[in-house]
Amino acid sequence: MSASLLTVSDLSMRFGGLLAVDGIAFDVAPQEVFAIIGPNGAGKTTVFNCISGFYKPTTGAIALEGRSIAGHSSHHVANHGVVRTFQNVRLFKSMTVLENLLVAQHRQHHAPPLSGLFNTRSYRRSEERKIHEALRWLDIMGLRAYANREAGNLAYGHQRRLEIARCMITGPRLLMLDEPAAGLNPQEKKDLQQLIDQLRRDHGVTVLLIEHDMGLVMGVSERILVMEYGRPIALGTPEAVRNDERVIKAYLGEA
Ligand SMILES: Nc1ncnc2c1ncn2[C@@H]1O[C@H](COP(=O)(O)OP(=O)(O)OP(=O)(O)O)[C@@H](O)[C@H]1O
Ligand SMILES: [Mg+2]
Secondary structure (H helix, E strand, O other), X not given: OOOOXXXXXXXXXXXXOXXXXXXXXXXXXXXXXXXXXXXXXXXXXXXXXXXXXXXXXXXXXXXXXXXXXOOOOHHHHHHOOEEEOOOOOOOOOOOEHHHHHHHHHHHHOOOOOOXXXXXXXXXXXXXXXXXXXXXXXXXXXXXXXXXXXXXXXXXXXXXXXXXXXXXXXXXXXXXXXXXXXXXXXXXXXXXXXXXXXXXXXXXXXXXXXXXXXXXXXXXXXXXXXXEEOOEEEEEEOHHHHHOOHXXXXXXXXXX
């Protein structure tokens, strides 16, 4: 048994002539908040795509509690409790907020075939449980008042929270957030930081975070990996990373 929840070693991903990820290694402890930062194009989202099964890495190992998931399908990885949000919000925009959370649960639990068609008692009971669970998550996220709104009509900050709710309702072990603060106002960013703390504390989830907002990253993360041109340039506590010369150079340039 490994003490880490997620272990990534020697990860690389090549797109034709471009080595977008090159020799990345890190591990994430259970209930840790671990951030990946770096300039645009550094390869952060590509690392997420490799972990979540959207890409098959060119080299490297990815293990969840010591068991390999590298190259597994995104469906398979999700079934192991690894869920993610995307840099651009991806909701079912013409469905209601509540329906978005029901769909997320349908994908997870498979009812026996035809039980819905015949509207059996156990089917109805399981539908009621799903609605109950969806409303519980809308309460936690402060979205209960919008349950019957079309998701696409929600304010952007609320859409971002709904995306996180849609992940959390599947009971994940690893929650991967790709720039969750993008487009949020200062108050919404503060709320997001509290939410991440709360999800970890009250729901035992481990968080892997990509984020450009340094206030949020420094406030919420236990450790930070800094990438530049696909390569790791620093890994450590917020304090260590903030004072690292290579990191300062990567962000501020040579001047
Ligand atoms: N499917 C792909 N095919 C070809 N090149 C890709 C693909 N996906 C990403 N890249 C390239 O890989 C590099 C890393 O991209 P990636 O999206 O991982 O960066 P990022 O660190 O997430 O950047 P940002 O902060 O702008 O989101 C970029 O040069 C990008 O153009
Ligand atoms: Mg990205």
